[in-house]
Amino acid sequence: MQAALLRETFLQALSWLAIAISPSSISVFTISIYLLLSILGASITEVKNDAIVAELGKQPPSSTKHSQQPSSSGNLQSFVWIASSVGGVAGNLLGGIFISRFSPQSMFMFFGLLVALQFFITVSVHESSLGLSKNPSIGIKKQLSELSAALRKPEITYSISWFALSYAVVPLLNGTMFIYQTQYLKIDSSVLGISKVFGQETMLLWGIIYNRYLKSISPRKLISAIQATIAFLMISDVLFVRGFYRQMGVLDTLYVVIFSGFLEVLFFFKFLPFTVLLAQLCPQGCEGSIMAFLMSAVALAFIVSGYLGVALASYIKITGSDFSGLSLGLVIQASCTLLPIFWSSCIPEYVKTKDKHKD
Template structure:
């Protein structure tokens, strides 16, 4: 029996589902060690809300370079493979970084050292996501069903434990990846095996297409103009309200469940809705949840008899994931208009634009928190900040015509004829 036929039963068990399913599970679990890192930064290193949010944003810098990873993965092959090697290497980088954090002595950990390990982790995550997204895009060319999924975890750990658990999961992802041959995924052959220069040229041509460039501009703008206050909210919940860490952990679980249910709902019932309408509806939903957070901080729900911990448990994690809900229909839209052979590069550019938008959004949040006078011990201006955030979420709705609409375009062509 050949090696390809005998590796863990992958060939018999649909290897693309093994690869992507386990991969998205691991990446979906990433929120839990990051939650642990937040507690580590605030409890052990005693950072303030602005520094916490600055560190969260700066750790996302490797995500901005995704177009580079995409172009390289499209054009540079290792042993005849150009997706799985990047998944394996990215998973290994994550395993190394989180295991190093888990085993470091607390007395020897500095903000600089922790920041470097977090940067290394996000570099690995970027490589994995680029390769996974490229596989999804390539598989999407062959069949209409979506292969995206999301990870779920069902238990909350201490900070050190989440670092260790995720490091082990990433190591397992590395082992799973290296035991799958890319040819078993039955992906379409890349029509262009040219070098990096050719792929850069092809990507440049794709990005000049109005249906692509305007759509990407909107998805990035819809995030960048929103000054998120995640660091401030974390401090408000844990330091001011004294909500137990377990509630925040379980809230993350609800957020991941919401992501999973969203993927199922989209595939079964929402896929036929025009992307522009669906994405706009998600943007409105985000605004509603931000307003709900404003009411939470004002104590409205508390006055109605809803404990703060209950609100955090069911709603905080969902709001965080809502910002990612629009990525699924947008990704499907990009897959439809992307020329064959440029899937990895284009999807990497899209995710890079979104990552940069989140960094800008977080930076605006730091400025906004300072402007409304929020500090570690004074949250009196927090509601004003949330009101500004809610208004900013609504601004991109004015420009939804930038999102490419296939039906509208066909109708315009018919009218011209």
């Protein structure tokens, strides 16, 4: 596992540093290849990290005999979520400061060096310190067999199918909204950067709130509530496009920072309760494979969602200079977001556990 993480981190660092030292006449195609390799490395690393968290979340603590319950109640997932959000806030703030002071190549060099530092930190961490179970006799065929057996469980298959479809059926208009805000409303890019920082701060707050107050709520009810909230805020975007908030005296920049930043990350809020649920549903030893399969399904769902968004924007004739159909597109997007709630029965209400001890 560690060797794979090292390879993907090295791939990221190499791609970013290659862009940084390339001449200014570098072709768009070459940059696209470098960025594709970087995204590939980041994606695989993220999947492996999620797999490690899922597996560690099922490891029972061995320090005291009073702590007999596995960490499947979501403590570890919440902690990782909070740590990731802190990193997101710091990264966006750093990027916002650098983007107005340094050239793009200097920024690629700086962040490439940061990824290289991450590579060397990963090298210094011994895999045995994670306490992961090792079984060198398990090959790809054995892993695929265990994954197939896990997916034959209806509660796992139905849950993953619902989660992936909840993204796939929504035609995303994020790119269209970005063009509308920057090209039509002439909102400065620094404002959008601040909105991303605000979004990461809300993700940090969400991790804390979930860990302290919401873990006992039914996953089905909590995820359905998040889905409904996403649709509600999309209707708020309709009012924004039609100038309703502007007439009330609310600045466009203020709306973009708060509501747009919050809506952008709200799509990911249901990841936390769902991964906690899935870790509880997974058979012992198959957590990593199931989590990797989930992330692959979600990635495919986002691709489908993006294509649907492009098709919708084309159908209602949204162009770079004509956004008259954007409000209708947002209404359709919100309606599609509500659809998964009607088959939310695919998500289990609760997961029965044998051990009733408190953490």
